[in-house]
Amino acid sequence: MxxxxxxxxxxxxxxxxxxxxxxxxxxxxxxxxxxxxxxxxxxxxxxxxxxxPRTVSAKGELESLGIERASAFRHDVQYREGRQFRKTRDRRAVERMSAYGRRLMQDRWTxxxxxxxxxxxxxxxxxxxxxxxxxxxxxxxxxxxxxxxxxxxxxxxxxxxxxxxxxxxxxxxxxxxxxxxxxxxxxxxxxxxxxxxxxxxxxxxxxxxxxxxxxxxxxxxxxxxxxxxxxxxxxxxxxxxxxxxxxx
Ligand SMILES: Nc1ncnc2c1ncn2[C@@H]1O[C@H](COP(=O)(O)OP(=O)(O)OP(=O)(O)O)[C@@H](O)[C@H]1O
Ligand SMILES: [Mg+2]
CATH class of the missing domain: 1.10.510.10 (Transferase(Phosphotransferase) domain 1)
Known part of the structure; x- marks a missing residue:
């Protein structure tokens, strides 16, 4: 059955x-x-x-978490290329890990x-x-x-x-x-x-x-x-x- x-x-x-x-x-x-x-x-x-949860709140913090997380993040930006970040403003927000950028990132997951x-x-x-x-x-x-x-x-x-x-x-x-x-x-x-x-x-x-x-x-x-x-x-x-x- x-x-x-x-x-x-x-x-x-x-x-x-x-x-x-x-x-x-x-x-x-x-x-x-x-x-x-x-x-x-x-x-x-x-x-x-x-x-x-992504606890990273700033780019510096991200780097301090070590290469693995940092490269995972870069990977993430690469994945998103041309998908939801067509707007330069959004892409920059994610790269800078601003509050807005983090929200955009969070949305990625679910x-x-x-x-x-x-x-x-x-x-x-x-x-x-x-x-x-x-x-x-x-x-x-x-x-x-x-x-x-x-x-x-x-x-x-x-x-x-x-x-x-x-x-x-x-x-x-x-x-x-x-x-x-x-x-x-x-x-x-x-x-x-x-x-x-x-x-x-x-x-x-x-x-x-x-x-x-x-x-x-x-x-x-x-x-x-x-x-x-x-x-x-x-x-x-x-x-x-x-x-x-x-x-x-
Ligand atoms: N709908 C489902 N039904 C049954 N098992 C599931 C289901 N979704 C996920 N799993 C089990 O949980 C594991 C991890 O799920 P998933 O691949 O979606 O997450 P993940 O982010 O890749 O986690 P990880 O990085 O640990 O693999 C799957 O390989 C599978 O064994
Ligand atoms: Mg998996």
């Missing part, structure tokens, strides 16, 4: 959220499992992704992920349903059952036929995503879940607009070669360059 989820968006308001524990601590986000119970007593399991996943869900790509977001949390469909969450593809034990099936679903999913003009931007066997024979795409805060972002094709190439290499190492060869070319 498939217990992936009851449609979370059907739980009538007002609802109550009960934390069921940490699914995964993350570098950038903490993933909690919650049970949402609606006014009529119906309930469903959901995932709450809480972004680690608002952007919600927008991208909504657009992709509409196209039929298998992504968890994006339920809602606030400044620092994002609530989405849980992939798994009461006994446990779906494993990351990297940790799922796939036989040769399942691996071929996953590769097929990956290629179809990429075609759908690129067809809609989106690049995941951090695609790997850790940001794909495997559940009851289906491949789920997750983790989209850094997703970028292929047409608007001058780095779009580079990120797409990196995504594609990265996952192609993983499949190849696992015994299902995928020609990353050919796949990349076919997507364009």
């Amino acid at each position: 498939s217990t992936v989820n009851q449609p979370a968006w059907l739980v009538p308001e007002p609802f109550l959220d009960e934390p069921l524990g940490l699914l995964r601590p993350g570098k950038e986000a903490q993933i909690d499992l919650i049970r949402r119970t609606g006014a009529d007593g119906s309930s469903c399991l959901l995932v709450q992704k809480r972004y680690v 608002g952007h992920e919600h927008r991208v996943m909504s657009a992709l869900w509409e196209t039929g790509l298998r992504v968890p349903y994006p339920v809602s977001y606030t400044e620092d949390t994002f609530v989405l469909q849980y992939v798994g059952d009461p006994d446990g969450a779906a494993p990351q593809l990297a940790r799922a034990q796939l036989g040769p036929r399942e691996l071929a099936d996953a590769a097929h679903q990956l290629e179809a999913g990429l075609a759908l995503m690129v067809g809609e003009g989106w690049v995941h931007g951090d695609l790997s066997a850790y940001n794909l879940l495997w559940w009851e024979g289906e491949l789920w795409f997750i983790d989209f805060p850094q997703a970028l607009d292929l047409a608007a972002n001058p780095q779009g094709l580079n990120f797409l190439h990196r995504d594609v070669t990265n996952v192609a290499q993983w499949f190849t190492q696992k015994g299902h060869p995928i020609d990353g360059e050919a796949l990349f070319a076919s997507l364009l």
